[in-house]
Amino acid sequence: MAMTITSPSYLLGSPEPSKRHSTCQFKTDKPWLDQHSNQGEAINRLDKLEKDMKDPPNNVDNDIVKRIHGSMIGMALGDALGAYVEFRPRHYLVQNPVTELKDGGTWGLKKGQFTDDTSMALCLANSLVARQDYVPYDQLVRYTWWYKNGYMSSTGRCFDIGAATKQSLREFERRQIHFAAKHKIPLDQLDFLSDPELLKKFDVNCSEKGVAGNGALMRLAPVPLFFYKHPIEAIEYSGLSGLITHGDDKVYDACRYYGALIVAAVNGATREELLDENFYENHKEWFRNKPLHPDIKKIVQGSYKKGGYDGGIRGKGYIVSALEAALWAFWSEKDSFRAGVLAAVNLGDDTDTTAAIYGQLAGAYYGYENLPKEWAKEVYATNFIQCLSKWIAYEGTKWSPEGSKTSKISFETLNESPCEKETNLNELQVPEKNPNYQMQSSAKKIYTRSDSISTVKQFTGVAASSRPRSRTFVDPSETLKFDSNMQYGATGRKAVEHEDYSFLPQRKIFKLLTI
Numbered sequence: 114m115a116m117t118i119t120s121p122s123y124l125l126g127s128p129e130p131s132k133r134h135s136t137c138q139f140k141t142d143k144p145w146l147d148q149h150s151n152q153g154e155a156i157n158r159l160d161k162l163e164k165d166m167k168d169p170p171n172n173v174d175n176d177i178v179k180r181i182h183g184s185m186i187g188m189a190l191g192d193a194l195g196a197y198v199e200f201r202p203r204h205y206l207v208q209n210p211v212t213e214l215k216d217g218g219t220w221g222l223k224k225g226q227f228t229d230d231t232s233m234a235l236c237l238a239n240s241l242v243a244r245q246d247y248v249p250y251d252q253l254v255r256y257t258w259w260y261k262n263g264y265m266s267s268t269g270r271c272f273d274i275g276a277a278t279k280q281s282l283r284e285f286e287r288r289q290i291h292f293a294a295k296h297k298i299p300l301d302q303l304d305f306l307s308d309p310e311l312l313k314k315f316d317v318n319c320s321e322k323g324v325a326g327n328g329a330l331m332r333l334a335p336v337p338l339f340f341y342k343h344p345i346e347a348i349e350y351s352g353l354s355g356l357i358t359h360g361d362d363k364v365y366d367a368c369r370y371y372g373a374l375i376v377a378a379v380n381g382a383t384r385e386e387l388l389d390e391n392f393y394e395n396h397k398e399w400f401r402n403k404p405l406h407p408d409i410k411k412i413v414q415g416s417y418k419k420g421g422y423d424g425g426i427r428g429k430g431y432i433v434s435a436l437e438a439a440l441w442a443f444w445s446e447k448d449s450f451r452a453g454v455l456a457a458v459n460l461g462d463d464t465d466t467t468a469a470i471y472g473q474l475a476g477a478y479y480g481y482e483n484l485p486k487e488w489a490k491e492v493y494a495t496n497f498i499q500c501l502s503k504w505i506a507y508e509g510t511k512w513s514p515e516g517s518k519t520s521k522i523s524f525e526t527l528n529e530s531p532c533e534k535e536t537n538l539n540e541l542q543v544p545e546k547n548p549n550y551q552m553q554s555s556a557k558k559i560y561t562r563s564d565s566i567s568t569v570k571q572f573t574g575v576a577a578s579s580r581p582r583s584r585t586f587v588d589p590s591e592t593l594k595f596d597s598n599m600q601y602g603a604t605g606r607k608a609v610e611h612e613d614y615s616f617l618p619q620r621k622i623f624k625l626l627t628i
Contacts, residue, residue: 136308141243159494166500169507179480182502187476191468192227203461225491226267230331230469235265238335249317275328281319281358320360327435329355334473337375339509344399366409378477417441428460428467439470
């Protein structure tokens with residue numbers, strides 16, 4: 114008898130575990146992290162979910178919470194500041210620099226609302242907290258909830274998605290259908306897959322080879338924040354988290370390096386330690402002595418320490434350029450989150466992502482209390498992010514390699530890698546170095562055993578240095594005429610494929626795309 118394929122759970126909701134297939138028994142003890150979709154009803158908005166959240170049962174290190182909270186809000190601030198002028202070229206921003214949070218702009222957002230960068234990071238954080246572990250399958254499930262239903266969106270819908278991410282999520286959906294049929298699992302229950310053996314069998318690397326966009330880096334922060342006590346796992350998972358949607362060695366190593374910087378910042382590293390050209394050599398055990406891609410190694414060795422845009426720094430969609438731009442902003446604007454994030458935005462082009470990447474590291478370094486208060490209070494769903502930050506710290510502190518059942522790394526099989534300065538507007542007091550930094554960050558003291566299970570697909574492929582970041586976005590004006598053959602996007606409104614038209618004035622972008 115042929116198996117009936119039903120709609121996945123992001124459309125229909127899912128029955129309670131007692132009524133589900135025996136392999137799909139996952140249920141979080143934090144219901145506010147679920148999709149909140151009942152038989153096709155719209156999901157709850159983040160600002161409404163804030164009322165349902167509860168703090169962790171036990172207190173965690175307050176300094177750690179401040180740094181985690183700072184990283185999450187710093188990312189959201191960079192995203193919101195940059196969203197106003199996303200796709201604007203550098204010459205426009207020289208004449209019209211961003212200096213404050215504003216509403217309107219490219220997407221017509223309210224002040225403090227964010228785009229795909231922060232939405233995907235919240236999906237990733239929710240997965241880590243709900244599963245209490247690194248489960249890439251669940252990460253893809255939540256990314257798909259966002260793409261299809263607007264889960265963790267600041268507007269209630271997915272209105273901005275990179276083409277590489279979109280393609281990978283569509284591939285994930287295709288694989289779910291085949292997996293459900295092969296293992297005779299109802300498709301509408303597969304999002305809650307809990308069987309460890311089946312989770313290992315599902316191939317989560319859904320990207321094509323050679324895809325090196327910045328979409329993997331823009332959402333990274335929750336991984337190193339969650340695993341801050343375990344640098345080896347934090348760095349490996351950081352790299353792997355990027356590969357599930359962007360399959361390139363440069364993505365893997367860019368995420369590993371930036372993840373290591375965030376781990377060090379959470380543990381109290383000084384600016385000098387973070388920007389040290391010998392950072393990799395000084396923390397080689399964290400990387401398990403695995404070398405970095407030459408393009409990433411150049412950045413580690415200080416390629417970003419030059420004269421901003423005029424010196425070749427670009428806020429583009431290529432992950433190497435994005436990483437270099439974010440670190441330039443952190444290096445050039447000493448002791449000021451405000452000046453650094455504005456420098457990142459005012460590079461132009463992929464403004465929200467460059468600034469969001471900057472905000473992840475800078476926020477962890479400065480801590481929440483040293484972010485611009487008048488901006489931080491404007492971030493959409495700020496109470497949700499604050500509570501989620503506490504849970505990241507709480508569950509991350511409890512996690513251990515020995516207790517992980519679904520995400521242990523086979524270290525033996527992963528020896529090769531898969532596959533202009535602005536005015537200082539607000540002086541901030543630099544946090545003192547945590548005296549426990551060296552103790553906390555010593556890989557030899559923290560991790561002494563090697564667990565093994567699954568292997569990870571190795572990625573190679575053609576260089577993508579000339580590939581622009583490709584975006585799918587919805588025209589916010591709703592006044593343009595679209596070609597009758599254009600397909601509707603996930604939001605139910607017609608979507609436009611964007612291939613780096615940032616060199617044009619914004620008012621002409623939509624005209625060009627709709628011809």
